[in-house]
Amino acid sequence: MEIKAPDLGVDSAEVSEIMVQVGDVIAKDDNIILLESDKASVEVPSSAAGKITKINVAIGDQVSEGMVLIELDSDATEDASTEDDSAIEEDKAPEEAVAKSSETAEANKNEKDTSKPAVQAGTATTHALPDLGVDEAQVAEIMVSVGDIVTADQSIILIESDKASVEVPAPVAGKIEKILVKTGDMVANGQDFIVIVGIETDAVNSDKVDEPEAKAASTSEKEATPASQKQTTGEPKQAAVKSAPASNTAANNVNGKLTEAQVNAKLTEVYAGPAVRKLARQLGVDITQVRGSALNDRILKEDLFAHVKVSLTTQQAAPMSGNVASSSLPKLPDMSNVEIWGETETQDLTRLQKVSIPQLNYNTYLPQVTQFDVSDITETEKLRGELKGGMKAQGIGLTILAFIVKATAYALTQHPRFNSHLSDDNTQVIMRKSVNMGIAVATDDGLIVPVIKNAHEKGIKQIAIEIGELAIKARDKKLSTKDLQGASFTISSQGILGGTAFTPLVNWPQVGILGASEATMQPQWNAAKQTFEPRLMLPLSLSYDHRVINGADAAVFTRYVASLLSDPRRILL
Template sequence: MDIKAPDLGVDSAEVSEIMVEVGDVIAKDDNIVLLESDKASVEVPSSAAGKVTKISVAIGDQVSEGMVLIELESADDSEESNDDNVAAEEQEANSTDDIKPESKPEPAATESKQSESTAKPATNAGKATTHALPDLGVDEAQVSEIMVSVGDTVSAEQSILLIESDKASVEVPAPVAGKIEKILVEAGDMVTNGQDFIVIMASGTDDASDSESETPKPQESAPAKTEDKPAAKTTGEPKQVAKPTNTDTAASKTEGKLTEAQVNEKLVDVYAGPAVRKLARQLGVDITQVNGSALNDRILKEDLFAHVKNSLTKQKAAPVSGNPVSSGLPKLPDMSNAEIWGETETQDLSRLQKVSIPQLNYNTLLPQVTQFDLSDITETEKLRGELKGGMKAEGVGFTILAFVVKATAYALTQHPRFNSHLSDDNTQVILRKSVNMGIAVATDDGLIVPVIKNVQDKGLKQIAIEIGELAVKARDKKLSTKDLQGASFTISSQGNLGGTAFTPLVNWPQVGILGVSEASMQPRWDAKTQNFEPRLMLPLSLSYDHRVINGADAAVFTRYIATLLADPRRILI
């Protein structure tokens, strides 16, 4: 029976590790090979149970969907073969008793060999699986709440962890249904993308696990074979780095990151796959200081995450004198004297507000300027009124914000410098080719910014639908990490809250943010009629990073958005 490569999600991937050997008896869904591409590292499970008779690939091979990985002998065929082998061995033993009694095989060796062949399927069946965190959309986030306990039975997609970053509070769902075997993080821990966080026994495998624990393992019969097995073969427990890592040169902060050239220079003698090397470049980790936990000291993604986590733990554990203030401001004066300060009351910030403070402090490092303008949206509001009824009948809330998002997205395609990021070394501007628009939404816990992807390709109706969906998910705390990551520009609308203008803060690493205030009727001079006319005017406030955007360009960009909002037909030209 041929076991073939499934759909890998890419054209091809490299065989990084082979987790079985010829002669192994494996169960269905046991991992057989580890494949790595420039996007991910994937363990490929067996689609059937049986005995491995041939391995058709080698480490370093490029495989694609449908290629044969291994060949299996089915369980039924294996049993018949075993019966024939046993009969043949008995006949051979009987014949040798008559000729050479001293050559009879020792009973201990036979028993150990048989126990090994019978114990192996139990060992591979019913293993608990370690699961990693999804992409959080940020470098790190804090575990705010653990919603389950060891021993709990959970269903797939059930919320098990609450993680908060400077952008949002996100509930992490259970990747599979099953029983919680171990929780690898604690409340208050700082976690990163891809970090192992929980061990779950998938539903229906408890009995197999019990039988595994009761089955004696022949430790003395074949020690050499056990040692040759890759570390990934036994994934029942979370992977641990075999040796203590040297974190003196690890870089978890932006200022400590190595450049890509520096990292590449250190990769020559390192045993790691392409996906791990790329991740090392993204994290800025000196990969030569990371100890691999897989076969032949190969470095896994888990080893990188463990290295960074260890570094962060040491930094947090370092003694700190006094009461540091991350904003650089001096300490508050003593306010205990009521005669001077009056009565005071202390209230805790929400978790979302607490984790937002470091991100907001970045604004003190930006030379931010705000440009103000007004847009005459009288005709646009008439158009919205004509379309609103039909949209409402379809269950779509059609507000002026949909026009603002569409006009701004179009303006960003015409002025791409506003849709960019400044490089770490301040020598380049990274231009985004797609417009991912962050929409600031006020919730009971604070401000949150979900993202609408590829706005430049969407119409007004689709934009209105997604604005409504994201707003509801934000207020119900149902936003996923994908809903919060990747913004290239942000719009903050105060709707009908009042006010004529405000200064929104640029959300680093973006270089611009557009504030929208409440529209109001104002008298405007009409040169044609030589009279003042009432017009609906929408205040716009564009804040920008002056290192990337100069004042003249900001004025042109803001006026361009105002012009598009006054006559949306210009977008169609």
Template sequence: MDIKAPDLGVDSAEVSEIMVAVGDVIAKDDNIVLLESDKASVEVPSSAAGKVTKINVAIGDQVSEGMVLIEVESADASDDNDDTAEEVTDSEQADDNNEDAPVEDDADAEEATDDAGEGASTTHALPDIGVDEAQVAEIMVSVGDTVSADESILLIESDKASVEVPAPEAGVVEKILVNAGDTVANGQDFIVIKAAGTPKAKPKADTAKTEDKADKPAPKTESKSQPAPTGEPEQAPAPTSTAAPAGKKLSEAEVNEKLVDVYAGPAVRKLARQLGVDITQVKGSALNDRILKEDLFAHVKNRLTTQQAAPAAQGAVSSGLPKLPDMSNVEIWGETETQDLSRLQKVSIPQLNYNTYLPQVTQFDLSDITETEKLRGELKGDMKAQGIGLTILAFIVKATAYALTQHPRFNSHLSDDNTQIILRKSVNMGIAVATDDGLVVPVIKNAQDKGIKQIAIEIGELAGKARDKKLTTKDMQGASFTISSQGILGGTSFTPLVNWPQVGILGASEATMQPVWNDAKQTFEPRLMLPLSLSYDHRVINGADAAVFTRYVATLLADPRRILL
């Protein structure tokens, strides 16, 4: 019987995974292949029950509606033939032996039937593993385990690949002929399996046992080929509350993308997809940190029982660096002492760790603020009388806010899937302020609509609240760009860190008098030069745009009247 591809909703889709093997006995609606298109990932169920005799597709093939995926031999026809042959053989044997033999009671007859249904023990050899020899990395079953056909039972590794060896038949493991660490070759005997008996109807007394088993934890392995006791296809266990919501589970393609640096087999990938687990967050317990199904279950259980850590505790997030060496040996390290970080420093560490993942570049430039400083000198007396401190930072904020409206890419964020940028229509300018406890970044909202006087007022208010530890959460949220000014602290330049999810930050160092060549007068003149440092996320901004933007800010600072044009 041919099992064909149903209506896929698209012209064609790619075979991502084949979920059965030749020889498997499958039930109707058992999943047989996983198909993927650019729109969806779909598991195709079997339209009939039976034994798989042929697989007509391979991973990577393009299939369309009506194409034959697999061929199966009807289970009913096979059972009828077997039953008929068994009846004839039993009848002939009874006639030949003794027609007057005593008749066994029902219980004895049933026990004899059970014994007759048990299969023989068979020694199996390794299949072609693709190389001359490889090492046994892990033995995934134990003597006495019941395995299903094609269940992974052995993991072997070579310098080229890692391969899971499937069980050649269903049954009970009687003997394992290899050990972890052994070097094995194609055709080598590796396991003895006692074949499973022929399925038959269970007496009522066994029904209670079956129901008791249903209350026990799920078995270590899963079988795609065995039908449920009720005759209906087995249902996958319902996702726990930590799994993705309905319709939001990770697709096979998404799981595979995450598995680039994760050591796990196909069955584990499938289970991760079913549970909606981000497998990159799961720690493997097997050899070489390989992830097992039990590790997935443990991860889900841990997520269920562990409370979310308080925000302040996030300061303990690892930076990804190795642990410090043991510094208790005074002869090597000398005397040491331990000082606790401030609460503010602990909170800022996770945010600073994000910079590890940003491809960050810094562009440097100089702005001639000689004329701007003269203007500030003329205005600061009147401003001071009003209780307003007018610093060069207010001019930098105004010029930068205007530049961001002309170059909106610098006032944006990169989307999570790295396919779009989110442009901010308002400039919320973060201002880095140093305090005794550490650095804080309050925000001036809608800086593009405010004049230099209003900006100077807000800078003073926010700086005062920062020093008095009175900044609120609202004061520090929503920044689209940041300015870090070192004022008169010294230094010729520095490389500020981009404050993710922003894509840029402007640093300003101490302005100094420098000789600058005046081409019109053919002479050097003393000019007040302000060093600027623009750090940017190179995924969003390229070097040429960064150079243009930095020079544009420098030009506006040299003559603030340009902002009025």
């Protein structure tokens, strides 16, 4: 059996929530989906009982009258189904009737227009509520103030029942003379609710043009002014705006707005009208983080604007903390049950590890890619073997890392985009003229990255000296703040720890990091000799920020570094 959308009172409405799942057994009149239009939201009931076999709509879909919503495997006979359908036609569900209230109001207005003369300009007329589809409903929000100029069909109050909320439009264009209801009142069909002084449509437009600049700019002020500084009804506000915890929303939106599906999933958890819910989708705001200022903590449009303003201010004033990435993760389960989790032990992170977490969290927001390559360092290793004896006599440890630093620093001068930073607004690349090379050093407390300043201007011997000095200071915990600042690129070498390749994390705000794994002897084809021969091959792993670096450029850069390492004489050219 197919359950179709009833008469919605509008051409189409959006699926805001699906309240059932395939396999659910439902009764007749059980609510199955929540539909929203610009003017109303309504829960659609099932016209029959049975087991759901298929759901034909998804959140965000636009549906219209007669569209199949779900399919049921009904246990009822065809006769019973027919009777149920007839009963539905004769006795409209209250929530369906509320969904039609906008159309009913429009029809009533049209009937009045044909049965009596139009309201004359300058005449104050008392207007009654249209048919709400229920005996009574609550005034949830008054959207205008005394003295406001409104156009016909402009939403002026929000009425809410147990099942639906409807925005009641202005019956005529004019100036609000008096508001006869207040937020929280229970109102009924035909009850007088507003007095409007009718004016011509042209006069409405003209008045809006001739109003003072402050009035004409009211829309932008609404977006920028917190709800606590303005009134949206002719009465004092029920409650002041509460300070909303913006940290979670700011965290979720660091890399962009919430998706519409995420916002839709949260809409049913809050107390807000259809217009506010639609605005939340448009702004991408996590509406569960917004505090309402109206009666019963209802969220108004002004509350959304105030929340967005606070969120933006918070993001600009405070840098991203270590809680940013973790805030989007669920909490750990309770691990106290030994039967499930076994024995556990808690160990404190070291101070260095705690300090590193916020910096590592930045990497979560980078579109990172890794390029892999290998370098034949057979000849370079021979050269190092010839030099290291004399260096050792001078107290200098000459490792392959010194050659990697020199080759990479030179490569950065030839490919300066890898030695840059992306601007905060993502519109510019800040090019670094000096190569300050960060060197990842493993210590007992964790990883630390001291910096060799102006590495492109130094020879291999000087680089080897500074690598040794920085490594000793790192392990002795004697590195100064100056030793750790200003890096424009980073190298992470795993030395003889093993492994064939890895994916190093870009150290924001840098755009690249080069990883070097353990060099191993591998057979390589010698075209001149037409035979394989053993060569010492060094695996390289270049991770880069794809917003700044293209894949082709990364491949060229990595191969260039590999060629420099295979023959250090190229650096002298």
